[in-house]
Amino acid sequence: MPTDTPPAGSAAAVETAGDVVLRAQGLTKHFPLRGLARGKAVHAVDGVDLELTRGSVVALVGESGSGKSTIAKLLSLLIHRTSGDIRLSDKSVDGRGRRAFRRHSKRVQMIFQDPFGSLNPIHTIRYTLTRSVRIHKGNLRGDKLEAALEELLARVQLTPVDRYIDKFPHELSGGQRQRVAIARALAADPDVLLADEPISMLDVSIRLGILNLLKTLRDDMHVAILYITHDIASARYFADRTMVMYAGQIVEQGPSEDITQTPAHPYTRLLIDSAPDPDAPARTERSTSGEAPSLVSPPPGCRFAARCPFANDLCRSETPDLFNVPGDDRAARCWGYSDRDNKPDVSGVAKSVKETI
């Protein structure tokens, strides 16, 4: 059992905004297949590097099945990684053993996509929150417990407390439930919040409320937030940095504004072009078709090559690294930004987007 992790509380006290709390290096997850295809595996996440710093939000966008949720589960140690390293406050964690897992969960909490499913329908809000408080804050009772609960609900703006505390999840609206889910995560006073599509199941009109709440947490409590979404517009709105995933790999990363306004990777561009945008003039050209490659036996070369209008032979044969892209701390997994001679010409990516603006 790793005993080298310092007590969470002290760590939190030391670290301030800007410090890296959670760092993943070469994070990889292969799900072994059963049945006929035994021996093979789904390469759900392949070699992902990622840093979460206090008081900032990193958005993880990408299409369905690209491995976003898997990353969140890996980071929260709900599933075990195949390889790579996860370092919490620079200490490697693997969460084997119950105590280690609890220690980790105290600092890294997760919010699920579906607030209708992530709260047990048979327990009241009080029960759910009490459990979380007791797990993370010791066996509080009576007034102390009451106070802790009140404070939690106040933080997620569910006030007056009495109106919500004894309700069952089904008596609350989706937005309220998601707030309860967040409150449960906050009971641990976590340093990191992994929010896995926290608003995609919510009504449009209440989504913003949740995002704004998370914003407050980031700003007031300096929580590091991983915001997973497939809605790149909300990433732009909410996240400081954005990472774009495609087929288990990070294909582009950088400040959110830059990524959405001047995408460097052809996939990012496709994503942005595809997003409905009433302000954009009617597009005439047909967008690229095709589907993401099989994750069981990913093709050699760039995983996006099959759909990429710029792809050349290099792209189809060799796997690109993350190359630096001009701009502030940006990188894209595209041969176009390498210094290879036979690199594809991706100038069209940036150009076409600029034109539309």
Next chain:
Amino acid sequence: SSDSSEESSNSPAPSNSESASAGAAVGTEALTIGMPNGTQTDNSNPFVNTSSAQSLGYAYAIYEPLFQVTDISDTPPEPWLATDAAWNEDYSSVTFTVRDGVNWSDGTPLTADDVAFSFQIRKDNEALNNTALPYGDITVDGNTVTVGFTQPVFVKANRVLNTFIVPKHIWEGIADPTTDLNQDPIGTGPYVLENWTPEAVKLVPNADYWGGTPAAPELLYTSYTDNAAMTTALVAGELQWGWTNISDYENVYIAKDPEHNHFWTPSGLAVDVLYLNNETKPFNDVAVRQALSMVTDRNAIYNIGSEKAFPEVTSITGMPTPAGNAFISSEYEGKEYSVDVEGAKKVLTDAGYTYEGDKLFDKDGEQVTFTLTDPAGWNDYVTTLQQIADMASQIGIEATVDTPDADSWFGDIAAGDFQASLHWTDGGPTPYDMYSDIMDGAYYLPQGEAANWNFGRYNNDEATKALADFSSASEDSVRQEAMDIVQKRFVEDQPAIIVRGRPASAEYSSKYYTGWPSDEDPYNQAQPTGPQASQILMKLKPATD
């Protein structure tokens, strides 16, 4: 009867020619015979009780005994395949004269060799010796066969006479007679197997039968899963002959066709007896045994527990009457059971028992209680036990009825691990079997060891000796003397409570055939599953109406 050996063995075969001539009248209806014995398999091995032939009884329409014997009356043994049997003085050897002119159904003639072989095969195969006879030398001389025994077999004489005979030429070729299915049985009997199906076994007359032609042109043996199903068949007239316990038979069965339906329960010398454990409380005290016997209302049991199907035992010797009349000791002649609650209480209080309210307490101040056990599923037994429990309560004894499963019950009884239990005894030509099964010290084994009889662990040297004397005596007077002692011990010590006779009952219908054994003509018991079957079948005549 207590006929001497000479008498019995010399008696001629009067009825045989009769039945042969009677055989001339042949009916038209098949005779259906049923037993409630469940599934049958194509297995006609006459030696094993588990075969279809034994279970349904058709073995005895095919294989015949040397003599037809009966326990129910003093009818002398009727020569059958043997014309004569001569016992030696102490009943340790018998010489049979084999009947001439008998052929096996495959045409081979019956010889003395066949008879000797039939004894020899039993001697050689312990598995086939289910009468547990102590065979000695077996010799053939012309058409006589002498069978020796290592002990006197007076009390088992009927079993010897009753032995059925199998053809040597068939069975000597069979490697293991115990596992042979004998699906093509060859016998001397009035019928031969026509075909075997799981639902019915069809037999047709043996064209070459030595005794003539049987009246029924076809026998159909069939089996039912249980009493109820068989009763339904009997009531519906589908069955003409069989044996099953019918509740309220008078209304349920007889009343359906009073003219033809018969239920005949001739009293033999077997009884149902409530074994009392003489070695444990409370029945280690003769007073309790006596008292319980005094309040046992055998008439009520006759009416309810036995549903009038079993004869009531009236003599205080427990001897079923009239079959046992001749054996009843003069001392007890005419003395009958009567319920005497007050007398019983007095017996108890005299012996030091006390009453508190209406509960009986023994000398140690313990309340007197006991448990009556018999397997679940034995309706008439359990009903009887319930009655006895009810009766015991009249003298303040709290009795409960317990019904373990048959297997554990059987084990417990044998090991003497019970207080009171209803059980049967063997019958026989004399009351020897009955008393011996109840009180013979020769069967005595300490508790915990599995006894074959005398489950109540009664052990009285006088009684044991008397029983031994009876079985080995060569004179009637000696036997009667011994029997008197046995009865005296039984009455005074009351080692067990005889509750009723246990006859070999049967149902039959005289609609198509008459000539069944009956009170008027009790030539044998009427069950279809014994050696008497061939005798009965030959006595049948087509009904004339």
Next chain:
Amino acid sequence: MTTVDTNNLEPQELPRPDAPGVSHTKQGPPKPKKGSQFVFLRNSKAITGMIILGFFVIIAIIGPWIAPYDPDAFSDQLVAPPSWEHWLGTTHLGQDVLSQLLVGTRYVMIVGFTAGVLATILAVIVGVTAGYLGGWSDEGLSLLSNIFLVIPALPLLIIIASSLDGGMIVIAGVISLTAWAWGARVLRAQTMSHRKRDYVEASRANGESTWRIVLAEILPNLTAIIASSFVATVTFAILTQVTLAFIGVTSPTDWNWGTILYWAQGNQALARGAWWWFVPAGLCIAAVGVALALINFGIDEFVNPRLRSTGRYARVLRKRGVQARVGFTPIDRGTTHGGVAATPQPGSPPGGNSFAPEPSGEIPASTNVKG
């Protein structure tokens, strides 16, 4: 077997995942009210069932006191038909059938419910463990329950029951031994489906311990399924014990409905025309069986809201002459819409709520439609 099974048991009470909006409405998943996990008992079928069952439970409790006679006591009236003295007649020993019935209820209920409880506990332990742990423990436990499913129950019961000579609890135990496997399979499938749900993952992520997740998070969600399997087991146990008693495997001197039938059959009650001896016990069993079935209907309807609406509205609809069918929504221009003319009259102006590009200031168009 397992392939088949999981399909069969796929949870049906899940809210439609594609319609999150519905779950805060009537159509949503089971809505536990505070302090009551047994809302399904509000269903009218379930209530009827509960009333009948309650009646027998009361009889089970007070039966021996209200029985007019000692069920063992003999009388002179043998096999007497019902009379004032003996409402349900007498047996071959003159025992009072009604008293036997009343006294025997207790045994039936105790065996039924004990077996139900024991089997349910076994089923929960095996099923939930297998379902939650998965992997080899699952394989092993599934195998175990499959073996118990494969072994024919009645002969097994006869073997075991006859080798342990049994009071009621032993019988109940034996019955439960053969009855738990089915429930375990159902629960396993259910647990597996719950295990994958977000709320379980969420509490795990929150640091809950495994046993707490199973006991406090998953198990309460299985209440309805457990209840249903309990009720089914009780039914099975009652029918089985009665059959065992009838065959004579269990003690015929302990009064229960099966022993009544055993004695009746053993004494050929039907052949004697003593219907009063044979029929009432059978009807009692049927009544309890139907009651339990009704309760299970209620649970089914609770678990599967799609079944619920059927029962609930059937009568109302029939009265109104409309039929609820898939694909043909009933049209009921009834009167419940206060104030608003529900049936548009030809020529009547549509309500002021119409949306159509209309010319300004004009009286709205009216369309005349002939049906």
Next chain:
Amino acid sequence: MRFFIRRGIFYIVTAWAAVTLNFFLPRMMPGDPVSSLIIKSGGQISPDAINSLKVLFGLDNGQSLWEQYTSYWNQLFHGDLGLSFAFFPTPVSSVIQQSLPWTVGLVGIATILSVILGTTVGTLIGWRRGTKADAVLPVATFFSAVPYFWFGLIAILLFAVTWDFFPASKGYQPGLIPAWNWEFISSVLWHGILPALTIVVSSISGWILGMRNMMVTVSSEDYVTVAQAKGLKERRVMVSYAARNAVLPQISSFALALGFIVGGTLVMEMVFSYPGIGFVLYQAVTASDYPLMQGCFLVITLAILVANMMADVVYAFLDPRTRQEG
């Protein structure tokens, strides 16, 4: 492939466990075949015969349980089930051979009838739910709630005794010789009607209920609504869209039921004196007839496993989704 190997291993292990259990269970019972036989004969066989019977059944050679177990497997592999005690010396295999067809025939037909009828009725009332047809349900429930023997005996009383419509017992008219002639076959059919009907009536409610509930569930699936929206004929929607999908769970229950057919309905066979294997097994149990018990259990176990295997296959055939894996 691995899927099938896994299933295969699963079946083999189940079979082994069941057979082993079947071997040890009977031996854990008190009593032995000899005493059972004597008890059963109720005085016909004298206890004097105990010894001869022990020799007869081969119980006198003092084999240890383990030796018996190994020799049992040895015998099994040679296809030898031994000799029955209760019907000594009939081989177990011929006892089973003789009784199995009756059970499979009657109970099989009754079960299939019950499934088909129940599923059809369930389809109809599930489809037209809320109509008067729902009244079928309580009636069917009643018949499944009464003990079968009670129902069967009353049926016999009414239909065989009071009104002589049907024979009260047996598989065919005693005296007929089994053969493929009309006389025999008609007799078999005639004798089978009452038992078959009682089985159908008492077991149908489960099928109705299962199908009805599935119909109700499936009916509200979108694809059924789509089928209606497509304007398909009502019959086609009901049969090909709703019932076709709703019937899938019935298949697995049916497989289980098919397996249990071989076990026979002991009670039916008792009540109707029907010559099936259920009653044979019962007799084997009451006679402590280990070889026969084992034989019956083996056949039943195998039947259930085979039925389930078939169900796996049929299910895969009917539900393309399960084919995916294999």
Next chain:
Amino acid sequence: MTTTAPALTNATLQAADPILEIKNLSVDYGFGDDPTHVLQDVSLTLNRGEVLGLAGESGCGKSTLAYGATRLLPPPGVIRGGEVIFTGRDGVKTDILTLNDKDLRTARWRDFAIVFQGAMNSLNPVHRVGTQLIDAIKAHGKTATKQEARDRAAYVLEMVGINADRLKAYPHQLSGGMRQRVMIAMALVLEPELLIMDEPTTALDVVMQRQILEEITDLRDRLGFSVIFITHDVSLLVEVADRIAIMYAGEIVEAADAKDAYLRPRHPYTRGLLNSFPPLRGPRRELQGIPGSPPDMAKLPSGCRFADRCPFVMDRCRTEDPALSRTALKMSEPERLVACHLHDGKASEVPAELAIQAPQK
């Protein structure tokens, strides 16, 4: 069914050629004493060749409206009143709600087809895709032979960009996007005049969503059917729809030309809704969304259903239910309708945010 002369006067000038007129449709859920009145007197008209967008958040009754109009609501849905008039190409008007079963069956799929919410559940998992396509063709006796039917099925499948050999596939063998396309192909197989699409793209990611939208627009242009397009994504609607109806809690609160509604919302809810989508381009700005949550349909407040969440709420909003009528700026936008008391009075009294004027042409 015949038509009387329409009493439209200058309406004819607008070339209004309605294909579907929903009038005063009322729908309840629940047959019992206490049903949920989900729709009350909702009216909506769809013109020929038009794509009408129906937007609103989850649970506001969009699907109910679409299925109610076609009588496809599952139990316990019940239609309590109204009419749904379908006008065929031949000009014959029929009230769908009064058709008998047989006629309704015939009309279905031939006249109007529906793409259901969630293609996962719309295809029968146990039948091949081809079978399900051919089913629809055969049910309407459109083609004589099996082969023709198969050809037709193959044709529509290719039309939506799926290879014809997928006819043999089972639904689970197709990806979500493909299944959705199969549904669209199935809806088009009989060339209906009206296509109702209930959130045809919500389960898909944006790339796939765009592909499908483009396909639909293409097909509409080629085949000329009318579409009711349901979604809760207003920005999507603005792209695809000609006209938009915004629903809130079972009522239509605003109806307008797509661009108009987007640029110049008149109803506070519409405005709030549009303000809830962060823009992908243009300046980054703080968004407020709409505070509070939608009312429970089972216990609706009296008065305006949006009153609780409305920043402009007035006293009468809490008592009087506003009717869907023209905006305060009647003259400049004759085709717009809004259900808001703010628009009952003079244009000048409307808050500025809700009275943005269209640029003069």
